[in-house]
Amino acid sequence: xxxxxxxxxxxxxxxxxxxxxxxxxxxxxxxxxxxxxxxxxxxxxxxxxxxxxxxxxxxxxxxxxxxxxxxxxxxxxxxxxxxxxxxxxxxxxxxxxxxxxxxxxxxxxxxxxxxxxxxxxxxxxx
Numbered sequence: 001x002x003x004x005x006x007x008x009x010x011x012x013x014x015x016x017x018x019x020x021x022x023x024x025x026x027x028x029x030x031x032x033x034x035x036x037x038x039x040x041x042x043x044x045x046x047x048x049x050x051x052x053x054x055x056x057x058x059x060x061x062x063x064x065x066x067x068x069x070x071x072x073x074x075x076x077x078x079x080x081x082x083x084x085x086x087x088x089x090x091x092x093x094x095x096x097x098x099x100x101x102x103x104x105x106x107x108x109x110x111x112x113x114x115x116x117x118x119x120x121x122x123x124x125x126x
Contacts, residue, residue, distance in 0.1 A: 001066050002026045005090075007053035009033070011043035011072075018043070024051065025087050031068060031103040032075075034089050036096060044072035044101045051103055056115070066110040068103060075100040 001007075002025075009020045020040050024033040031051050035041050043049075049072040054065035075084050084100040091097045 001031075001053055001068075004053035004055055007031075007051050009040060009044065010050040010052065011040070011047065013039055013043050021092075022051075023089055023091050025089050027084070027087055027102075030105065031070075032084050032087060032089065032100055034084075034091060034097040034100050036099065041074065041099050041101065044103075045074045047072055049103055061115055062112055063115050064110065064112045066108065068105045069107045069109075070103045070105040072101050072103050075102055 005023055005025070006021060007024055009022045009024075011018055011020070018039070022033040022035070022040070024031050026032075049070065051068045051070075052065065054063065056063045075081050080102075081100060084102070
């Protein structure tokens with residue numbers, strides 16, 4: 001997960017599931033992302049959420065996926081906010097993203113799978 005800077009945040013919005021791409025980072029066994037006021041911030045505040053990342057390893061032709069289920073909370077305490085603000089989280093979209101959400105994992109699952117006919121890197125290592 002530490003090598004995947006972009007993942008998907010799954011939340012409930014008006015009782016229905018919704019998914020948002022977010023730039024996030026693993027920090028002290030939690031996941032932190034920054035956002036602006038709006039749907040993501042409201043839906044992830046003191047709520048159960050899921051966060052998913054996946055990737056593909058060109059060297060061995062394998063894919064992987066990790067899902068974290070846990071509780072999201074808005075970072076409000078000043079020392080925790082300063083700590084979160086120092087993390088290298090770089091949003092894709094312009095605009096002020098001065099709110100941080102921390103996901104406290106309750107369950108982590110993952111899988112690795114061989115991709116049938118998957119591409120592999122032909123680069124040689126020196």
